[in-house]
Amino acid sequence: MGEVDPAFIQDPEHRPKLSATEVEGIPLIDLSLINSPHSVTDPRAFEGLVAEIGNACKDWGFFQVINHGVLLEKRQRIEAAARKFFALPLEEKRKIRRDEGNVLGYYDTEHTKNVRDWKEVFDFTVEEPTLVPASPDPEDTEETEWYNQWPEYPPELRPNSLTRNACEEYAREVENLALKLMGLIALGLGLPKDRFNSYFKNQTSFLRLNHYPPCPSPQLALGVGRHKDGGALTVLAQDDVGGLEVKRKTDGVWIRVKPTPNAFIINVGDVIQVWSNERYESVEHRAMVNSEKERFSIPYFLNPAHYTQVKPLEELINEQNPAKYKPYCWGKFITHRKLSNFKKLNTENIQISHFKISE
Numbered sequence: 001m002g003e004v005d006p007a008f009i010q011d012p013e014h015r016p017k018l019s020a021t022e023v024e025g026i027p028l029i030d031l032s033l034i035n036s037p038h039s040v041t042d043p044r045a046f047e048g049l050v051a052e053i054g055n056a057c058k059d060w061g062f063f064q065v066i067n068h069g070v071l072l073e074k075r076q077r078i079e080a081a082a083r084k085f086f087a088l089p090l091e092e093k094r095k096i097r098r099d100e101g102n103v104l105g106y107y108d109t110e111h112t113k114n115v116r117d118w119k120e121v122f123d124f125t126v127e128e129p130t131l132v133p134a135s136p137d138p139e140d141t142e143e144t145e146w147y148n149q150w151p152e153y154p155p156e157l158r159p160n161s162l163t164r165n166a167c168e169e170y171a172r173e174v175e176n177l178a179l180k181l182m183g184l185i186a187l188g189l190g191l192p193k194d195r196f197n198s199y200f201k202n203q204t205s206f207l208r209l210n211h212y213p214p215c216p217s218p219q220l221a222l223g224v225g226r227h228k229d230g231g232a233l234t235v236l237a238q239d240d241v242g243g244l245e246v247k248r249k250t251d252g253v254w255i256r257v258k259p260t261p262n263a264f265i266i267n268v269g270d271v272i273q274v275w276s277n278e279r280y281e282s283v284e285h286r287a288m289v290n291s292e293k294e295r296f297s298i299p300y301f302l303n304p305a306h307y308t309q310v311k312p313l314e315e316l317i318n319e320q321n322p323a324k325y326k327p328y329c330w331g332k333f334i335t336h337r338k339l340s341n342f343k344k345l346n347t348e349n350i351q352i353s354h355f356k357i358s359e
């Protein structure tokens with residue numbers, strides 16, 4: 001067994017159990033009903049689907065979807081491009097390294113909860129440019145723009161004025177799925193299907209290519225440490241290696257998510273937790289690594305416009321069920337998170353619990 005740098009070593013209580021058995025825990029949901037344009041949808045079957053998604057959000061905060069309508073060839077194209085990109089020499093990848101000035105691009109020293117992750121990533125945005133606040137300072141009203149940094153190689157990732165590159169093409173596909181799911185989630189909360197649409201007009205959504213190289217001490221380190229996703233909804237493509245673990249709500253036990261070919265893993269983020277006034281919760285998850293196989297995953301983080309004041313929806317609160325959160329500005333939240341990636345903080349990063357109204 002080899003040695004790993006102490007920066008990667010998790011505290012004993014957060015280390016993964018390598019022997020954990022894979023269980024088919026999180027619900028698997030078939031979306032063919034909303035993806036077959038020629039069939040007349042049976043309203044009862046549709047209500048059943050809405051309820052299934054609502055229950056999965058409530059009980060797990062996580063589910064997998066199949067027959068989701070995302071073209072397999074687009075997914076395969078970005079997956080192949082990710083493999084080629086991460087196989088490049090480090091100095092080549094570092095040419096598009098992200099920094100405080102440009103938060104998008106390649107990065108290999110990310111920390112989660114102040115412990116270094118055993119991974120390298122490449123981030124890119126969906127709307128280019130993406131408008132965000134210039135700083136997390138609440139008094140500062142200045143805005144700035146995020147631009148993508150594309151590598152020279154592989155050619156599928158090079159910018160092209162005629163066609164979209166592999167990342168841009170894939171982003172449009174998963175965006176479509178994410179927005180359809182938001183419609184079904186709205187219905188499940190008793191809201192109109194389009195209730196969330198306006199929040200995503202000037203979205204700050206972004207995608208990440210994750211590469212987890214083999215690790216000599218997988219029992220000490222994590223590919224990504226325990227965390228909750230800060231945005232609205234995450235649509236994750238993982239390969240067949242496996243390693244994602246979800247903290248089961250009922251008993252806090254870490255459950256391994258068994259890879260299902262071509263499925264997507266969906267999870268509720270902090271923003272939905274607040275919008276729904278905790279009817280749905282953003283659940284902790286982490287990714288294990290292993291000593292033999294490298295692993296790839298691609299999350300799409302669906303995020304609202306930066307000026308969104310995130311707060312429990314009026315329709316979901318009343319005297320018996322008062323708002324559990326104070327409003328907070330999404331753009332300030334995300335810029336705070338992004339900035340802390342470059343400064344090792346001695347304190348906990350910004351969390352929605354900081355806006356929680358004490359009971």
Ligand SMILES: O=C(O)CCC(=O)C(=O)O
Pocket residue numbers: 208210224229236238243244285286287296297298299
């Ligand atoms: O790679 C995975 O399975 C999970 C990645 C993840 O949770 C994230 O990037 O937020």
Ligand SMILES: [Fe+2]
Pocket residue numbers: 227228229285
């Ligand atoms: Fe995550």
